[in-house]
Amino acid sequence: MKRVFKRSDVGQPVLMIAMLFFTILQTKAQQIKPSASGYAPVNGLKVYYEVYGEGRPVVLLHGAFMTIEGNWGQIIPELAKTRKVIAIELQGHGHTPFSDRKLSHATLASDVAGVMDHLKIDSADVVGYSFGGAIAYQFAIQSPKRLRKLVIISSTYKSSGWMPEVNNAFKGLKPEFLTNTPMKTAYDAVAPDKTNWTKFLEQMIAYAQTPFDLGDANISKISAPVLIISGDNDGLDKIELIKTYKLLGGDVFADMGKMPQSQLAIVPSQSHVSLMMQTNTILGYLAGFLK
Numbered sequence: 001m002k003r004v005f006k007r008s009d010v011g012q013p014v015l016m017i018a019m020l021f022f023t024i025l026q027t028k029a030q031q032i033k034p035s036a037s038g039y040a041p042v043n044g045l046k047v048y049y050e051v052y053g054e055g056r057p058v059v060l061l062h063g064a065f066m067t068i069e070g071n072w073g074q075i076i077p078e079l080a081k082t083r084k085v086i087a088i089e090l091q092g093h094g095h096t097p098f099s100d101r102k103l104s105h106a107t108l109a110s111d112v113a114g115v116m117d118h119l120k121i122d123s124a125d126v127v128g129y130s131f132g133g134a135i136a137y138q139f140a141i142q143s144p145k146r147l148r149k150l151v152i153i154s155s156t157y158k159s160s161g162w163m164p165e166v167n168n169a170f171k172g173l174k175p176e177f178l179t180n181t182p183m184k185t186a187y188d189a190v191a192p193d194k195t196n197w198t199k200f201l202e203q204m205i206a207y208a209q210t211p212f213d214l215g216d217a218n219i220s221k222i223s224a225p226v227l228i229i230s231g232d233n234d235g236l237d238k239i240e241l242i243k244t245y246k247l248l249g250g251d252v253f254a255d256m257g258k259m260p261q262s263q264l265a266i267v268p269s270q271s272h273v274s275l276m277m278q279t280n281t282i283l284g285y286l287a288g289f290l291k
Contacts, residue, residue, distance in 0.1 A: 042114030048095035053080030057124040060087040061132030067094035074279040098196035103207040109138035127151040141218045150226045154234045158213035166235040170208045175201040220247040225261040227289040231270030
């Protein structure tokens, strides 16, 4: 029976699509055991991490409501062949316990730096997807000396970087939309306290509904090379995305001057979630940029 969504259900179709791809990502994820894992005591929280491979370190920051396996299961096995991969589960996600501590870009980015301190990593490349991409931008702003290269996948540093439809969908999100979903199943499988699910959702939804802007001036000061990867139909406002690329020194006539150190990749026929399923494409961009 076909259901017609009401205006109050504006966030539900987005979540239904996301859940479909989340299920596929979990099914496709390759099983590879970390060489190390544990909890870093950071800012009053125990932040969970996993380490794979050896080489120059690269930090992975997942999307909202996701886990290391759900977001990076296909990426880690290949990256770990030549790199030391540090995958982190941010506050309330996966193995990292829920906390009443208010979510903020600055605090979460500080958590990332704290995990690096715990693992005695002075600097690293950082890759962030969606929610994790915004945290990666903040990390670049507040810990510039610890960043080698930055990769932002389908993310923005300000609310207006999303299309109006996306921001409207955020406004319509409700915890009950995620009841009996693959995301809930993944949470229950690893969360230290499964009873915090609803509190976690309420916290994340409030965070998503709060407008933010890390500042054009701050983005323009990022000195590390930045690779932006976006789907052509992933919900990002492409005019704002080009403005971001300009702030990073891109969008120039390189035949008449120096090629910028930052890069922009628009992947055709991809949505926000399906982009993360393009494993070979993403790995190809990462290999070329991070080498």
